[in-house]
Amino acid sequence: MAERGAYNCLFSRGEELLFASRKSGIAPLLDVIDSRIDVVGATAADKIVGKAAALLYVFMGVSRVEADVLSEAGEEVLRTYGIAYSAKVRTKRIVNRRGDDICPMERAVECVRSPKEAVTAVSAALRQIRRNMEVIKGKNFGFGLMRLPTIGEEIDYAQVKQMVDEFIGAGFSYFDTAKGYHGERSEAAFRECVAKRYPRDRFTITDKLSQNYFESEEDIRKCFEEQLETCGVEYFDYYFMHAQGRNNYPKYKRCRAYEIAKELKAEGKIRHIGFSFHDTADYLDMILREQPEVELVQIQLNYIDFEDPKIQSRRCLEVCRKHGKPVVVMEPVKGGRLVNLPKEAEKILSGLHGGSAASYAIRFAAGQEGVRMVLSGMSNLEQLRDNLSFMRDFRPLDEKERAAVEAAAESMRVQDVIPCTGCAYCVAGCPKRIPIPDLFADMNGREQWQDREEGKRRYEAHTRGKGRASDCIRCGKCEQICPQHLPVREFLQKTAKTFET
Ligand code: SF4
Numbered sequence: 001m002a003e004r005g006a007y008n009c010l011f012s013r014g015e016e017l018l019f020a021s022r023k024s025g026i027a028p029l030l031d032v033i034d035s036r037i038d039v040v041g042a043t044a045a046d047k048i049v050g051k052a053a054a055l056l057y058v059f060m061g062v063s064r065v066e067a068d069v070l071s072e073a074g075e076e077v078l079r080t081y082g083i084a085y086s087a088k089v090r091t092k093r094i095v096n097r098r099g100d101d102i103c104p105m106e107r108a109v110e111c112v113r114s115p116k117e118a119v120t121a122v123s124a125a126l127r128q129i130r131r132n133m134e135v136i137k138g139k140n141f142g143f144g145l146m147r148l149p150t151i152g153e154e155i156d157y158a159q160v161k162q163m164v165d166e167f168i169g170a171g172f173s174y175f176d177t178a179k180g181y182h183g184e185r186s187e188a189a190f191r192e193c194v195a196k197r198y199p200r201d202r203f204t205i206t207d208k209l210s211q212n213y214f215e216s217e218e219d220i221r222k223c224f225e226e227q228l229e230t231c232g233v234e235y236f237d238y239y240f241m242h243a244q245g246r247n248n249y250p251k252y253k254r255c256r257a258y259e260i261a262k263e264l265k266a267e268g269k270i271r272h273i274g275f276s277f278h279d280t281a282d283y284l285d286m287i288l289r290e291q292p293e294v295e296l297v298q299i300q301l302n303y304i305d306f307e308d309p310k311i312q313s314r315r316c317l318e319v320c321r322k323h324g325k326p327v328v329v330m331e332p333v334k335g336g337r338l339v340n341l342p343k344e345a346e347k348i349l350s351g352l353h354g355g356s357a358a359s360y361a362i363r364f365a366a367g368q369e370g371v372r373m374v375l376s377g378m379s380n381l382e383q384l385r386d387n388l389s390f391m392r393d394f395r396p397l398d399e400k401e402r403a404a405v406e407a408a409a410e411s412m413r414v415q416d417v418i419p420c421t422g423c424a425y426c427v428a429g430c431p432k433r434i435p436i437p438d439l440f441a442d443m444n445g446r447e448q449w450q451d452r453e454e455g456k457r458r459y460e461a462h463t464r465g466k467g468r469a470s471d472c473i474r475c476g477k478c479e480q481i482c483p484q485h486l487p488v489r490e491f492l493q494k495t496a497k498t499f500e501t
């Protein structure tokens with residue numbers, strides 16, 4: 001009988017100890033195979049044995065496997081190949097560390113039959129996981145510089161600096177910006193509050209190529225150089241093709257945007273190429289097949305969009321996993337909608353007595369398998385401190401919390417709200433200068449304020465000196481750019497009816 005003691009995996013032949021490892025998972029088995037240690041006829045004692053491990057044991061030629069936990073598929077392999085075995089516990093399947101999905105190694109051998117094939121599949125899967133960890137280093141929580149604090153119309157630099165200091169002080173390093181963010185002032189805010197104040201190895205920065213800043217190859221290079229200068233850096237850690245989908249991907253291809261990004265990477269001005277994405281899972285799959293050199297993908301993922309038939313967060317995540325791309329999550333709180341919850345949803349989550357509404361939304365996103373980074377577009381110190389309080393030592397949602405989040409999502413789905421995230425992508429192109437996201441926020445706020453006059457007051461304040469909902473000339477420009485695919489014109493008609501009559 002092999003005694004594992006403090007080891008996770010151990011090989012012995014009679015009294016002779018051949019190999020022992022404290023590493024977890026499948027890694028010790030690959031170490032034995034890669035080091036060509038002779039374990040033929042040996043007894044292997046292992047913590048968890050699924051199909052992947054069982055096939056590797058067959059490949060190694062061991063004669064007996066003693067498992068703490070043995071899966072049904074693992075048992076079938078051992079039985080088929082005539083290897084003796086014992087197990088303290090039997091389980092239907094081996095799950096990942098979060099316990100919410102199948103173990104990635106088991107997934108890698110799902111369609112594999114032969115032990116030799118299993119070695120190749122498992123080695124490739126493990127290599128991919130390690131590579132993914134390399135693409136994005138550091139902790140899994142990022143600072144989105146999209147909705148910064150303001151004093152009047154100006155960015156409140158003193159507060160942003162304080163936020164940056166507390167963020168970096170807590171051990172985080174990932175920042176996310178784009179040329180159009182915060183009225184085209186986000187990149188400069190990054191330069192002043194981060195790049196000028198911290199050594200380059202203390203932060204990583206993502207910037208993006210947005211479709212409204214180029215019409216040709218020449219424009220792309222020019223825009224990129226300007227972005228480097230505005231951000232005050234010599235290279236971007238990550239450079240994304242912004243908001244990819246069927247409405248703009250052909251333009252990026254036509255202008256050779258992906259090829260230019262590769263050239264810039266070869267020149268050392270970009271460390272990793274990625275894209276952010278707003279479309280269906282099948283379109284994502286198509287882009288990833290066409291652009292295999294892309295190293296990471298940013299998708300919209302939150303508990304209310306997870307199964308949404310338009311946003312398709314879960315399916316998009318699965319596509320990224322299939323292609324082995326680490327995922328960055330945007331909109332984990334859906335532009336604040338999952339922070340200021342309607343009463344019913346708020347009641348469900350506060351019943352857990354475990355944290356803020358934002359904490360459940362962000363932990364939901366960060367806990368998904370394949371998600372390597374979650375962005376939060378924090379707008380003040382209070383939000384930042386709340387986020388740090390649960391992301392400093394991140395813990396995924398447990399079963400009870402997941403059930404509560406699902407119940408909260410369901411209660412919101414049945415309400416009549418406009419699923420606008422407040423990204424403001426639609427605003428710049430509107431010929432009537434209608435502050436679309438503000439007006440939709442007014443519509444969504446009706447239920448919370450329960451005071452018709454308060455809603456009207458807000459509407460009047462938001463439209464002062466700007467376009468009103470009824471000014472819409474139905475040109476449709478906003479709908480072409482809206483990443484949420486909202487029928488903006490239709491919602492504006494409702495808005496006009498609500499606040500202007
Ligand atoms: S459809 Fe209306 S809201 Fe949209 S861009 Fe045109 S005028 Fe503005």
Ligand code: SF4
Pocket residue numbers: 419420421422423424425426427436437440481482483484485486488
């Ligand atoms: S309508 Fe669409 S583009 Fe405009 S702010 Fe809302 S989500 Fe963004």
